[in-house]
Amino acid sequence: MSGTSGYKTRQRESILRYMTEHKDSHVTVNTISDYLSQQGTPVGTATIYRHLEKLVEQGMVRKYMVDASTGACFQFVTPDRQCHEHYHLKCERCGKLIHLECHFAKELANHIYAEHGFAIDPLRTVFYGICQECAAPAAAAEEETTHG
Amino acid sequence: MSGTSGYKTRQRESILRYMTEHKDSHVTVNTISDYLSQQGTPVGTATIYRHLEKLVEQGMVRKYMVDASTGACFQFVTPDRQCHEHYHLKCERCGKLIHLECHFAKELANHIYAEHGFAIDPLRTVFYGICQECAAPAAAAEEETTHG
């Protein structure tokens, strides 16, 4: 487990820096590419894909598939705590990434492994849905619609 | 809400019949196309896409985006089954998409909603991991590696 995948290059640094500086939002390859070009440090699209792929494998970045036409979204994962032991909730509305520390989720993983023979990978698994803050206004709006 | 979009054609019937007969599984456009061709009632890809799009708009069919390379998955929605949601397991190794009908998963959703205020969307949520079939040979291979 040495620097198996780490060659210190300008491109790698640029990508990594961009991801860490935008850890609060999910970004597409296109976004990254455009940004780096504007910064005067352009990186080839293929290179971005290749790095992102590795980062996902390493669990440093998460990949989301929202829509075919939009393309994949990526988001840096802060390696602060043991991220491999908990799951993540992703709000489809505001894009917020929530850390879920929940024994129930772990039990689910155990259950699925025991009963369904499937070993869940918490690093890549993300629960999509609507967060509390986004749900509140949405519910209010729906009431109006219902009565309209 | 009259027959705004209903012209009774052979193609439409074929697609609809296929979807209702496979309501228990998720299917791709490719799957549908192949099947219909084999049945001697081929339907153009574009037509399948167009019908599926309408069906999704009407809420009769659900669309899942799991992976960019896999393409979209569709599933017919039975009215009385709408609350009978299920989840998906995606094997990272063989790419297989597994249908998970598990009460435990539903309980997890309830729990997360009640305790964490987050409404999970089963439509978008996919559990990534390794399936049973892929895990077996992988474990064997790892033993060799470990001893090597």
Added chain:
DNA sequence: CTAGTTGCAAAGAGTTTGCATGGCG
């Protein structure tokens, strides 16, 4: 007859891959 439908093929978008060059170590 009119308007929605179909199918082919071309266009698009996102992602991957091949290969020669370049740079880290």
Added chain:
DNA sequence: CGCCATGCAAACTCTTTGCAACTAG
């Protein structure tokens, strides 16, 4: 110096669109 990294462009896959012929009503 060896090997990974990079970048360009071509290849690929899935999906959408244009358009002329077709068909349900």
